[in-house]
Amino acid sequence: xxxxxxxxxxxxxxxxxxxxxxxxxxxxxxxxxxxxxxxxxxxxxxxxxxxxxxxxxxxxxxxxxxxxxxxxxxxxxxxxxxxxxxxxxxxxxxxxxxxxxxxxxxxxxxxxxxxxxxxxxxxxxxxxxxxxxxxxxxxxxxxxxxxxxxxxxxxxxxxxxxxxxxxxxxxxxxxxxxxxxxxxxxxxxxxxxxxxxxxxxxxxxxxxxxxxxxxxxxxxxxxxxxxxxxxxxxxxxxxxxxxxxxxxxxxxxxxxxxxxxxxxxxxxxxxxxxxxxxxxxxxxxxxxxxxxxxxxxxxxxxxxxxxxxxxxxxxxxxxxxxxxxxxxxxxxxxxxxxxxxxxxxxxxxxxxxxxxxxxxxxxxxxxxxxxxxxxxxxxxxxxxxxxxxxxxxxxxxxxxxxxxxxxxxxx
Numbered sequence: 001x002x003x004x005x006x007x008x009x010x011x012x013x014x015x016x017x018x019x020x021x022x023x024x025x026x027x028x029x030x031x032x033x034x035x036x037x038x039x040x041x042x043x044x045x046x047x048x049x050x051x052x053x054x055x056x057x058x059x060x061x062x063x064x065x066x067x068x069x070x071x072x073x074x075x076x077x078x079x080x081x082x083x084x085x086x087x088x089x090x091x092x093x094x095x096x097x098x099x100x101x102x103x104x105x106x107x108x109x110x111x112x113x114x115x116x117x118x119x120x121x122x123x124x125x126x127x128x129x130x131x132x133x134x135x136x137x138x139x140x141x142x143x144x145x146x147x148x149x150x151x152x153x154x155x156x157x158x159x160x161x162x163x164x165x166x167x168x169x170x171x172x173x174x175x176x177x178x179x180x181x182x183x184x185x186x187x188x189x190x191x192x193x194x195x196x197x198x199x200x201x202x203x204x205x206x207x208x209x210x211x212x213x214x215x216x217x218x219x220x221x222x223x224x225x226x227x228x229x230x231x232x233x234x235x236x237x238x239x240x241x242x243x244x245x246x247x248x249x250x251x252x253x254x255x256x257x258x259x260x261x262x263x264x265x266x267x268x269x270x271x272x273x274x275x276x277x278x279x280x281x282x283x284x285x286x287x288x289x290x291x292x293x294x295x296x297x298x299x300x301x302x303x304x305x306x307x308x309x310x311x312x313x314x315x316x317x318x319x320x321x322x323x324x325x326x327x328x329x330x331x332x333x334x335x336x337x338x339x340x341x342x343x344x345x346x347x348x349x350x351x352x353x354x355x356x357x358x359x360x361x362x363x364x365x366x367x368x369x370x371x372x373x374x375x376x377x378x379x380x381x382x383x384x385x386x387x388x389x390x391x392x393x394x395x396x397x398x399x400x401x402x403x404x405x406x407x408x409x410x411x
Contacts, residue, residue, distance in 0.1 A: 011246070012232070012234075012246070013232065015250075016225070016229040016230065018326065019225055019229065019230070019253075019330050019331070020052060021124050021331045022070075022230075023070075023120060023127075024071065027127055027359075029334075029358070029359020030356065030359055030360070030361055031338070031356055031359060032044075032338065034338070034354060036374050038342055038343050038344055038374075039340045039376070040340065040341050040343070041301075041338055041339070041340055042292050042301055042351075043288040043289070043292055043302040043303070043304075044288075044303050044337065044338050044339065045281065045284050045288060045303075045304040045305075045306075045336070045337040045339075046303070046305050046306070046335070046336050046337075047305075047306040047308055047312055047313060047316070048125070048128070048308070048332060048334040048335070049146075049310050049329050049330075049333045050121065050140075050143050050145075050307065050308070050309065050331070051117050051121025051122055051124040051142070051146050051149065052118050052120050052121035052124060052226075052230050052331045052332075053115055053116060053117045053118060053121055053142050054067065054112045054113060054114060054115060054116055054226050054227070055114075055115070055222070055225075055226035055227045056114065056223070056226070057210050057223050066110050066112070066231075067107075067108065067112040067118040067231070068110040068119060069119045069120045069123065070232055074119075078109065078119040078122065078123060081122060081123070082109070084152065085105050085106045085148070085152075090152075092163075092164065093162075093165055094167065095164050095165065095167070096166070097168045099169035100169055103141055103144050104141060105144075106145055107119050107145055117142040117145050117146060120230075121142070121145075121332070122145060122146070123149070125146045125147075125153070126149040127153060128150050128153060128154065128332065133162055133165060133304075133305070134168075134305070135147060135151065135166065135168065135304075135305045135306075135307075136167070136168045136169070136170045137168075137169065137306075137307040137308075138170050138307065138308050139170065140309075143307040143308060143309065144307070146332075147167055147307030151165060151167075151305065154305075188215040188216060190259060190266075191215070191255075191259055194259075195217070195255055195259075198255055199214070199217075202220050205238075205244050205248065206220055206223075208236075209227075209236050209244075210223075211223055216256065216259065217252040217253070217255045217256045217259070218252075218253075218328060221256055224249055230331070235249075256328065257326075260314065260327050260328065264318045271393055272395060273315075274314075274319050275315075275391075275393035276394045277312075277315040278315040278319045279390050279391070281312070282319075282385075282390060283386055284304045284306070285304075285337045285339070285353070285382065285386070286386050286387065288339050289339055292351060293351065302339075310328045310329045313329045313335050314329065316335055317329075319390065320355065320365070320366055320367070320385075321366065321367035321368075322355070322357060322362045322366075323365045333357070334356075334357075334359075335357050336355070336356045337353060337354070337355055338354040338355075339352075340376055349371070349378045351379035352373055352374075352376035352377060352378060353377045353378075353379055353382045354376050354377070361375070363375055363376060363377050366381075368389060369381045
């Protein structure tokens with residue numbers, strides 16, 4: 001195989017800017033900026049996808065020459081961040097669950113590793129960024145490193161109020177990550193039945209670049225992003241001088257999004273699965289509301305942070321009914337729940353919720369909100385959604401595996 005410049009570098013950079021979250025593009029967001037003298041931000045629950053990583057396909061990682069940050073200013077920023085992670089101040093501030101013993105606390109400076117976060121991935125999270133703080137990460141190098149990077153930028157400046165920060169390893173209650181609980185067979189069946197021609201086309205280009213089996217177009221897109229596009233390398237070409245085009249990637253990405261959106265309303269089992277995967281983080285928001293309601297004189301602000309994956313965020317986006325959003329979530333995507341307290345009792349409610357995805361306020365999209373105050377959702381409506389609607393959708397099960405065991409469940 002050989003590489004060829006089938007498009008200009010600028011065109012590729014622009015085309016993949018959102019998916020890859022290139023650092024030269026400014027990060028925008030309106031979190032914590034609700035301008036209303038009547039409202040006070042009292043709690044926040046943040047979940048985010050890890051930063052840029054290498055591909056999950058073993059053969060493709062061998063193709064990568066380098067995973068160094070692209071721009072000189074970013075390479076310098078990563079060197080400064082690396083020094084911080086090796087400092088005494090860092091180790092005084094961060095404390096880790098014993099399950100994370102032996103985990104690298106930062107990505108490699110330049111070496112590409114299978115499924116591991118890159119230096120740019122750490123910088124993506126670093127720039128996101130009296131208190132009661134809880135932090136949890138799924139049991140992966142890239143999510144622990146993402147959590148550290150995010151918290152270094154988000155909370156380290158408040159180390160006078162938070163003398164140390166403990167990062168807990170999540171169990172499978174938070175993130176269901178193995179194939180037994182993602183309904184792969186059901187998902188693949190819809191793809192192969194509906195998009196047989198696209199599947200044939202993608203198989204032709206997938207195998208030569210190291211993807212032996214393809215059951216969903218997102219696998220192809222994810223591999224291209226992690227190996228070529230986000231590394232700003234030319235897209236691969238083959239012996240006949242035909243190259244993978246931007247059009248092919250765009251079609252695959254659009255199809256992947258259509259499949260994800262289509263599966264949710266069509267499949268009762270996917271809906272139950274997504275309700276179950278949404279519940280723990282949504283319930284964390286409810287717990288923050290409950291803690292705030294208990295307060296009498298003590299003024300405490302609550303922050304809960306969950307470092308996860310695209311499959312952590314997708315169920316929440318769909319169960320809440322958010323509109324005009326990018327699915328699957330780009331690298332370093334963030335979903336933020338803000339809890340506000342009103343100084344006045346409005347509609348027999350003192351607490352309200354705001355939901356932002358990648359910095360954009362989507363609160364008015366929430367399909368379960370019956371009453372709003374300053375475009376904020378009533379906390380009672382949110383609690384009812386979590387403790388009644390989600391639990392009703394989940395139903396009675398003994399394990400996550402049961403969600404996908406019934407055949408032909410697309411209706």
